[in-house]
Amino acid sequence: MAATADSIILHQYDISPFSEKVRTVLGIKGLEWHACIQPVIMPKPDLVPLTGGYRKIPVMQIGADIYCDSQIIIRELDRRFPKVPLLNASDKAIGYGLGMWTDRSFFQAVVAVLFGGNWQVDEAFVKDREALMGRPFDIQAMRAGVPLMREQLRAHVDTLEQQLADGRPFLLGDRPGLFDVDAYHNIAFIRWGSKEIQSAVNVFPRVLAWEERIKALGHGKRQEIAPADALAIARAATSIEVAKADPGEPNGLKPGDRVGVMADDYGREPIQGEVVTSSAQHIAIRRSDPAVGEVVVHFPRMGFLVTRQG
Numbered sequence: 001m002a003a004t005a006d007s008i009i010l011h012q013y014d015i016s017p018f019s020e021k022v023r024t025v026l027g028i029k030g031l032e033w034h035a036c037i038q039p040v041i042m043p044k045p046d047l048v049p050l051t052g053g054y055r056k057i058p059v060m061q062i063g064a065d066i067y068c069d070s071q072i073i074i075r076e077l078d079r080r081f082p083k084v085p086l087l088n089a090s091d092k093a094i095g096y097g098l099g100m101w102t103d104r105s106f107f108q109a110v111v112a113v114l115f116g117g118n119w120q121v122d123e124a125f126v127k128d129r130e131a132l133m134g135r136p137f138d139i140q141a142m143r144a145g146v147p148l149m150r151e152q153l154r155a156h157v158d159t160l161e162q163q164l165a166d167g168r169p170f171l172l173g174d175r176p177g178l179f180d181v182d183a184y185h186n187i188a189f190i191r192w193g194s195k196e197i198q199s200a201v202n203v204f205p206r207v208l209a210w211e212e213r214i215k216a217l218g219h220g221k222r223q224e225i226a227p228a229d230a231l232a233i234a235r236a237a238t239s240i241e242v243a244k245a246d247p248g249e250p251n252g253l254k255p256g257d258r259v260g261v262m263a264d265d266y267g268r269e270p271i272q273g274e275v276v277t278s279s280a281q282h283i284a285i286r287r288s289d290p291a292v293g294e295v296v297v298h299f300p301r302m303g304f305l306v307t308r309q310g
């Protein structure tokens, strides 16, 4: 079926571990979605008009609403499609908190071991990631750091093994949930590495069995969409977000205020727009671009900084 303003469009590429996180959520929920393949390095001429400059992957688009970062993408999927919830009796919210572990220190250990190992990257990729990270992408230093980072990786994966030690099928109980998804994308990323790198996981039998259970959940029903068609959907659609005051906003931000929103780790270009809504976990800003007209771009609050502009 052709995509419409109600369709889930995931701007992604297949090797992207953070996209795997979202694809697994789509699998748990059994949803239909459209994959829009974006480049692995800049420029991303079919992504930036939607986001206003956010270049990381994944980005989710539903009509003229654009969700940047897997955390807000997953919150929105759970809000719009609650039939199979991602949170359960033992996880009212902590999966999002645990994501700050899995997506940061655990993920960085995986990256260090993969790129310090046999991963082949070209000059263009190195330059791109230097710009993204704001520091040298030093393969030699990464190679030298592999023994240290292996220790880190083992500690992270062992934490999962211990969590599964009582025989539970999923990390927080009988059903797959957000915490499984958060942890799993790191394991899926390791699977792109050599046999030797993969042994970091293979020595943990409970993690291996859990990995198979997560893989069996699948990715929902995927179709492809061309970037030009995704842009056309945004152009023709109107955001569903309604302006709403946020009484607890620590800095008094209100609808209509001009702000810049940026990640606090890497890819820190501020995305500028006018506040539509905000809450403890979400900020939505309105902006426009000749290629897509007016869109509303959504970000999480954990891990993102919001500054007033002029």
Ligand SMILES: N[C@@H](CCC(=O)N[C@@H](CS)C(=O)NCC(=O)O)C(=O)O
Pocket: 015, 016, 017, 018, 019, 039, 040, 041, 042, 055, 056, 057, 058, 068, 069, 070, 071, 103, 132
């Ligand atoms: N905090 C972000 C991290 C996203 C991220 O780092 N994505 C990687 C790909 S998995 C990326 O964007 N790399 C640079 C690029 O693709 O341009 C999230 O949860 O979505």
